[in-house]
Amino acid sequence: MSSPQVPLDTVGTAYTTAPPGAVRRKRMSMWQRPPYWMMLPSVALLLIIVVAPFAVSVYASLTKLNQYTIAHWTSAPFVGLENYADAFRQGNALGASALQSVWVSVSFSVATTILITPIGIIAALLVNKPFRGRRWVRTLFLVPYVMPVFVNAIVWRMLFMNGWGLIDQVLAGLHLANKDTFWLIGPRSFWAMVVADVWSSWPFVYLMVLAGLQGISSDLYESANIDGASPVRGFFSITLPMLRPVLGLALLLSTLNHFNNFTLPFIMFGTPPSPQADVLPLNVYITSFQTFNFGLGAAMSLMTLILMMIPAVFYIRMLRLGEATS
Amino acid sequence: MSYSMSAQQRFWNTLRAVGIALIALFILIPLAYIVLISLTPDTQVGGGSLWPSHWAFENYAKMWPTVHLAQGIRNSVIISGLAGLLATLVALGSAYVLARFQFRGRKTFMLSLITIQTIPSVMLLLPLFVIIVVIQDAISIHLVGRYFTIILTYMTFALPFACWLLYSYMSGIPADLEEAGFVDGCTRLQVVRYVVFPLLLPGMVVTFVFSFLLAWGDVLFASVLTSAETHTVAVSLQAYVSSGESGGDVYWGQLMAASLTSGLPIMVIFLIFQKYIIGGLASGAVKG
Known part of the structure; x- marks a missing residue:
């Protein structure tokens, strides 16, 4: 695995040209606010494709959902724990x-x-x-x-x-x-x-x-x-x-x-x-x-x-x- | 190492050879049987003799229309390839944030990733189908049977494991280089693209392979969410096998030839990347 081409020499110049305090501040600021938007796609997908169906399934387990009631599944009769x-x-x-x-x-x-x-x-x-x-x-x-x-x-x-x-x-x-x-x-x-x-x-x-x-x-x-x-x-x-x-x-x-x-x-x-x-x-x-x-x-x-x-x-x-x- | 082997060493070497031979036999006998049947004329399979009277290479030609193999393989490549690629990229974003930042809900999110892994997939099938139908009615665009739908489904199922895998790789990479890039005035996205991405490439390969495998091997969701045009190779083989249950004749020779053909690409991909995969599991598993 070849190492990536990171401009290491520019890192060195950054240290020498900028005052040390400013560099530290900039480094600190990097880790202060997490870029939540990077997690957004994962979270959205998991919500739509896993969490929402899961919630529907939990609800369905409490209803009498079968081939007769599936067409209007939101109004299937509620039966409590009967299925269990x-x-x-x-x-x-x-x-x-x-x-x-x-x-x-x-x-x-x-x-x-x-x-x-x-x-x-x-x-x-x-x-x-x-x-x-x-x-x-x-x-x-x-x-x-x-x-x-x-x-x-x-x-x-x-x-x-x-x-x-x-x-x-x-x-x-x-x-x-x-x-x-x-x-x-x-x-x-x-x-x-x-x-x-x-x-x-x-x-x-x-x-x-x-x-x-x-x-x-x-x-x-x-x-x-x-x-x-x-x-x-x-x-x-x-x-x-x-x-x-x-x-x-x-x-x-x-x-x-x-x-x-x-x-x-x-x-x-x-x-x-x-x-x-x-x-x-x-x-x-x-x-x-x-x-x-x-x-x-x-x-x-x-x-x-x-x-x-x-x-x-x-x-x-x-x-x-x-x-x-x- | 000395030139002459001690008796003890010779004993252990013999034991190792015997052990490897036994395991190799266990692996190879079923594989050899697949190859044998795939070369047996369909009329002789089940005839009682193990060895065919002649090699039926024509099975490898006849299988294509019998199980709609070409279309299945093409769809599987498209669907698994894109699902693996997208899952890896999307998981990269999450893994980066999880590995580099402390924030409220971080631990909850990571634990829920494990919890999601334990949800039986059968449980999600019907509600997911219902939700997709509701969405397609709302936006009046057909979704069931589209590549788009099944790709999104598989990539989401691959996400929890992909996030964990990339997270453990990320944790092994020091953050110094990213800081340096940031000090130099790169934006966040540039840091990820030019610093994190190349360092993480081996981990991303492993993630891709596992996500690809997940999509390639699934039968359950593909059988409901794909149409005749988009069905994967798993579905075409499964449909063909179960046609035997309802009284149809199963051409076992062609079926074995087709199974071998559909398993081969994935085996090749995995074996090419096996060095990364063993190394990746090593770093991930040892760290826990």
Whole structure:
């Protein structure tokens, strides 16, 4: 990266020609009034495209908004918290109840996060020290992460295809399972979704850990080596403790991302999916756009949001901690 | 490094090679299967044998009309490219103010950026659509299905993360140079354009790539806010897959060829900029 062409010599002349007090005053004046107008586009866009729809959605969750009332949505009958109560009741003909979806979503994000963490850490450790061809291995490790989610979903849909998909063929060839295992419907669809998601998302942990490893001084390992500590011991007493902040951040972000994953199950299973794979975002989509119960859908997504706030609050807390220490 | 390797070192080197090989297999087997299916004649997919009787390179020619691929890719490039570019520029303004100034509401704004990230996007789809319809009725200009609408939507969704990313880059750059430029009589805009912009370029590349990825990968909003003329490649593939559910025949060979083709440009972009991306995440993540 070439450094920018800043006229450094003119900086010098400015110091010599202007009286020092005037320069200081000018510098001070630079930081006095924030140029709020620079934030205006961001704020305006976020207000129109995120905050306003969000507010409408909160209101809609308190009304009986469906395909009959949508034409005059501002005058849809107000029903209070009825939608929230409905969300906890047993689901309609299509798909699972909101409560079951909450359970599916939580297990999905916890299961994938637990699985991707060791893979990501091991992968980062493997390529941390230089060796011949490391650049290529690092590139290869990023490929699943770079593949668009919709492509990933289509590919795994095919890999898990009943009877002729690669996974059924291989498992049948090894006499581990029947060819007709039906990975994409029924209870196994949850695990099909987990496998597909693990494949595409472990490089996120890998990237974060790799970044964190760059911040650990090699002196620590050298002194441990002199003291006769084995590499395994070094990992548990130096690497892991030093990685804790980065790892914590990675795990929280990964939990959040998985909770909100709509595209993968949407394309992998189509709508409606089996109840075992009916994650909350997908359930909200079906409730809103296939059974046209917008009020209920809005109530369910607000409940999702409240659930998501739990890890988010952790995250914000962590950031505050960082500010206090620096 | 000494010439002869110790037994212990050799052990760890072997272990590393085995580990890399295992992970590489995990990555490559699905990829190899995509390539294999993309070269299998459509009539043989699902026939039970893994290996096709002949290589069906014609899948790569036939796929274009089957899934409206060319139009989808062109729209995706236009929409994701502009959304990424605009998000980066707009976020630059916010990141500059957030990183360089202390003011009331600064912390609130930064926290609300994180909060916005946690809003499930499904929740915004219908109200956003309703608001867009209300606006288009008010100004009597058609908005649904326009490039303009979907670009603004994606760039706004990319903004919170873009602001945070650029903010952490900004914080790493000393303010001295900006002060110098200011003392020399530059306006605020000139300081940002000639001093901040070049220094921040690596961070802006990373921001662009992530915003671009977000727009390229989305199916949900594109499926509602785009028309037959402006639909993205994600929508055309998704529509094609779900046509199989309603009883249509899915040409898996062509579909795999099309998936590969639509994933390739983004992979190339990401891998070109990977040096910046790893470095950028390193500085951002370690700082927290």
